Amino acid sequence: MEGQSIEERRAALKERVQAQLKSSEEAKLSRELAAENELVIESDAIDLAVEQAAERLQAKIDALEDSDRNRLRTLAASLILIGSILGLASGALILNGNPGDLLASSWFDDSExxxxxxxxxxxxxxxxxxxxxxxxxxxxxxxxxxxxxxxxxxxxxxxxxxxxxxxxxxxxxxxxxxxxxxxxxEAGIDPVTMTPGEGIRYEGNVDSKDGWELELAVGLSTAVGIVTVLTALVGFQAAVEVRRAKHYRRTQYLAGISLFSRGMILFGPALILLGMILLVVTKEQFLDTGGE
Incomplete structure (x- = not known):
């Protein structure tokens, strides 16, 4: 009886140990599965966070680029406007400086x-x-x-x-x-050459174009002044078109016409030309070239 009881107890103990081992293995497997699931979830979350951070960074970079291009476009408009203002001032000086008044002054007045x-x-x-x-x-x-x-x-x-x-x-x-x-x-006349012989030799014809030349100078000066002022006004419109950023080619054409305003001879056209170069850099911002 005692022998059987010991055997039964051993068998029961063995079963309990096996049951505990089995439950321990099952618990271990469940923990491993849970850990794998957590790793998968954490990996997906990290990937999503990285993508979102990259998108935010790219958005910031795009915003900075747009801001820089907007500044360049504003600078281009300012340069064209300044060059046109110089051209307008030059045109006003040309129109006010009438050569007829200058030639009629005492400096150019012929003695009677x-x-x-x-x-x-x-x-x-x-x-x-x-x-x-x-x-x-x-x-x-x-x-x-x-x-x-x-x-x-x-x-x-x-x-x-x-x-x-x-x-x-x-x-x-x-x-x-x-x-x-x-x-x-007052300067006198050219020497008269006395040639031996007889007869008459006629020299020189009086050219009475002085009055016409003066009128031509006045008319030409006035025409140049008017063209200078008109092309300067075209430059003002070009600066406005740069700010609107709608029509790239039209803006460049208007800026090119404003070069003829000749503000301060070379300084004004140089500023306008620099503005046109900056427009090439900011070309993508215009609506007709893909801008928003």
Whole structure:
């Protein structure tokens, strides 16, 4: 009886030990499965967090790039505007500085009367010819205004002569008579070449284009001033178009036209050109080139 009881107790003890081992293994397996599930969950969460952080970082980088490009576009608009303002100022100066007023001032005012001086030179030897009769004639009526003879050196001088077109007649025995039309000036006249022979030699024609040249200068200056002002105003519109960022090509064309405003000769166009270069960098910000 005692032997059987011991065997039964051993068997029962063995069963309990096996049951405990089995339960321990099952608990271990469950813990391992739970740990694996936790690792999978944590890995997915980490991947998701990393993706979200990368997206936020990229968004910040894009925002910084957009901000930098906006600043460049603002700088381009400012440069174009400053260059256009300089062009407008230059145009105003051109329009105010009328060359007609300048030429009519005392600095350019011709005297009503001047002294006319000259020389009568022998054609072959180049020496002065004395006792040559020199006359100033009215260019229309041939009326004698003044008359004299040359000195021993061939020099002659008429004093207090009106600055109206006249005819100079130089004649001497044995020489060809010279007739020259000119307008008296303080600088004098070119030497008269006395050629042996007979007859009359006509020299020079009075060119009366001075008035037309003055009118042309005034008209040209006014036209340049108007074009300068108009192209400067186009530059103002170009700066506005840069701020709107809608039409890239139109903006560049307007800025190119504003180069003709010539603000401070080169400084203004240089600023506008620099602004156009910055527009190339910020091209993607315009609506017609893919901007938002």
């Amino acid at each position: 009367r001047v002294d006319v001086t000259g020389l009568a030179l022998e054609a072959e030897e180049g020496t002065g010819v004395s006792n040559v009769t020199v006359q100033l004639l009215d260019i229309d009526t041939d009326e004698v205004i003044a008359e004299l003879v040359t000195t021993s050196n061939g020099y002659f001088r008429f004093a207090d002569i009106l600055t109206n077109p006249v005819t100079l007649r130089v004649e001497a025995t044995g020489y060809v008579t010279v007739e020259r039309d000119f307008i008296p000036e």
